[in-house]
Amino acid sequence: MSLAMAVTAAAAASMVAVSPAVSPPCPAVMVHATFAPAAQARDHKAVTYDTKLVPVSAKVVVVEFLGKPRHYENEHEHEYEHGHDHGHQHMGGAARSTPTQSPSPQSPSPTQSPQGTQSPQGKGQGTFVGVWVRGVKAHHTFGVHVHTKPCGTMPDDSGPHYQNTKDPKQPSVNPKYANPRNEVWLDLTTNGHGEGYAKAQVDWRFRDSEARSVVIHEHATATGKGHAGMAGTRVACVKVPFKG
Numbered sequence: 001m002s003l004a005m006a007v008t009a010a011a012a013a014s015m016v017a018v019s020p021a022v023s024p025p026c027p028a029v030m031v032h033a034t035f036a037p038a039a040q041a042r043d044h045k046a047v048t049y050d051t052k053l054v055p056v057s058a059k060v061v062v063v064e065f066l067g068k069p070r071h072y073e074n075e076h077e078h079e080y081e082h083g084h085d086h087g088h089q090h091m092g093g094a095a096r097s098t099p100t101q102s103p104s105p106q107s108p109s110p111t112q113s114p115q116g117t118q119s120p121q122g123k124g125q126g127t128f129v130g131v132w133v134r135g136v137k138a139h140h141t142f143g144v145h146v147h148t149k150p151c152g153t154m155p156d157d158s159g160p161h162y163q164n165t166k167d168p169k170q171p172s173v174n175p176k177y178a179n180p181r182n183e184v185w186l187d188l189t190t191n192g193h194g195e196g197y198a199k200a201q202v203d204w205r206f207r208d209s210e211a212r213s214v215v216i217h218e219h220a221t222a223t224g225k226g227h228a229g230m231a232g233t234r235v236a237c238v239k240v241p242f243k244g
């Protein structure tokens, strides 16, 4: 894992810190891996089925946070600041508000924990998932989702999308079930260097051992009736033992 990826991952761990008085929660799950050929799926966390889009040298980080920390919506623009922030104020930087100072616009839910208990074992309802890739095809949009089974040597080994409310009709292409509120969608578009980032936040937790991978597809995820959730072939996969 390169330094840049390590910094990004560290930023992920710190970006949900809501107050200087509260230490950042540890991620429930963090996976970083280098994509290996699909034939080696048994021994590697990440595999590629299409080396033109996801070369064997490409890297990936997936992180999951449980609970419902505030300020999810702000973390991206601050991630690099937080990555090296040890509590001091930034000097000479752009004058913009920090996540620690702006109150959350979200209304608290009845089951939400009080501030300061946002550990992975906290009582907050939600789940946050972030994914970073590096060294993949530049200027390309990938459809990315959480799937139910671990990656294998074959693209379909990772099973269907994880759904909070399961569509009785599988494969699910009904937008009522195949949508980013009932599934975890992490579509991302890479920059000119083949780096990309996406995050998703849902109100629910994964059921135990039912969410096992992040699958990268060849194009953006469709949302229309009869196509919802489809994103083309599976080009790569990361084993992630999501917790709920």
Ligand SMILES: [Cu+2]
Residues within 6 Å of the ligand: 144, 145, 146, 147, 161, 215, 217, 231
């Ligand atoms: Cu998928």
